[in-house]
Amino acid sequence: MRAFTVTAPGGPEALTAADVEEPAPGPGQVRVRVAAAAVNPVDAATRSGALADAGLMAGSSADRPVGIGWDVAGVVDAVGTGVTRLTPGDRVIGLQDRLDAPLGTYADAVVLDVDAVTRAPRTIDDVHAATLPLNGLTALQALDLLDLPPGGTLLVTGAAGAVGGYAVELAAERGLRVVATASADDETLVRDLGAELFVPRGAHLGDAVRALVPGGVDGAVDAALLAAAALDTVRRGGTFVAVNGGPAVPLPLRGIRVHNVWIRADAAQLAQLTALVDAGRLTTRVAATLPLAEAVEAHVRLESGAPLRGRLVLVP
Template identity: 75%
Template sequence: MRAIIVRAPGEPEALETVEVDEPVPGPRQVRIRVAAAAVNPVDAVTRSGALAAAGLMPAFGPGDGGPAGRETIGIGWDVAGTVDAVGPGTTRLVSGDEVIGLRDRLDVPLGAYADALVLDEDAVARAPRSLDAAHAATLPLNGLTAFQALDLLDLPAGASVLVTGAAGAVGGYAVELAAHRGLRVVASASAADEDLVRGFGAELFVPRGAHLGDAVRALVPGGVDSAVDTALLSITALDAVRNGGGFVAVSGGPAVPTPLRGIRVHNVWISADAAQLGHLAVLADAGHLTPRVAATLPLEQAVEAHRRLEKGGLRGRLVLIP
């Protein structure tokens, strides 16, 4: 079968299409025949070597195989497709099930950019019935990131939450999930995206480029109860949060601000969760989530997909179709 791998970190051209043996599911695992794989920023920073440089995965490349790292790394986290084989002890899923899943390990030889992928059963849920594979493939990583960020804040209905980057893939889901939980959402995005994010459920809007802390406090005196910072604004977004409030960064490193003024600062480290994935699928079928696909490309055009991703300006995710 075909798979996209990286032998040595680099630019999009570092992505290679290779022929490999089909993976075999082990205990409590399933093999998914991939119908669609979303292209996410984490794929680009894995390919570039930035995650290895940050110590989030072992180094890889020529001569780096063995205990310190792999000679090749698989790319792609999000998958939608059909179960075509199950391992011993698998109880929830059977061959023929249409599913979505998340590969949340970084250091693996095969990712979702492939004809087939093996995942633990606990990382897979039945796909939304109302979505095609391309749209369903945008749910796992971005939807779970937003879902788990809001869980970290643990806000009661009626509390206020600022979502930065509200027009983005994670930000859009965060707005919709927060509104569904009964939260008052203040959205920050480009002025051109105001109607879009209000359509997601944002009650209040602050255009990007305004002084965020002042603009938010003009709408919510004293500051919002919390923030989900998908735009990685860090201390700039923290300034909009009230004393003793909550803050979630969706990336590590400099995106995680110092917890000034007693604000509880969290960093969401995404993890696959079948129950949460199933809940997202139900919400999508009920019309509470809006998956967005910027474009679809054949699997063999992964290099072009990464070039487009790095140019920016996308609304929704690029999706590879084997």
């Protein structure tokens, strides 16, 4: 079968199409015939070697290529022993959350642990469903770390992006008052997603947010990786969640509790997201689709700097 792997880190051209043996599910696993695979920044960070340089993975080599791709939508076509919740023919979504996995979701098929897979939303197609797992779970798990009560105030940076958009909707669903920051052109979009207040990119974030919420917000989800600028919006003793590690996680000034959301696959949480999509309360967004064979072009577009409102999705 076809799969994209990386044997040596580099630019988009480091993605290599290969014929590999079709994987077989082991105990507690399912094999998913891939219908769509979303393209995410973590895929580019894996391919470039940035995650290996940060000590988060061993890295690729000619002896052991690394698979690329986390998000998947497709159909179960084989199950391992002990799997009863899903059966062949089930339409599913799932998340491959191992950085050093030899096979990712940029492939014709992928094997996942059953606790990383759930039935797909009924109301959207596979292309849209493939954009839900990684970004939706990141937003959900970030909000769980914040643990704000209904009526609390929350800043979401990068609110028009994939993670930020989900964070806005899920926060509004929990009864939080959302302050969103994004490009001025995206104000209508993020307000439609549930933001009550808006700060355009380019404003001094701390001053602008505090003018709207005196004393500062109760918490922040920093999807745009603004770090200290976003921390400045949070009240003393509030809570801050970054969506990656490294320099984007600021020091816990003014008694603020600072967390980083390290995403994990979770079938039960995926089922929560699926139910919200089917209820019309969570919005998936697709920027464009490309054939799986054009994975290199997808990474060129991802890193071009051109704004993407939604995810690029590869279709085998």
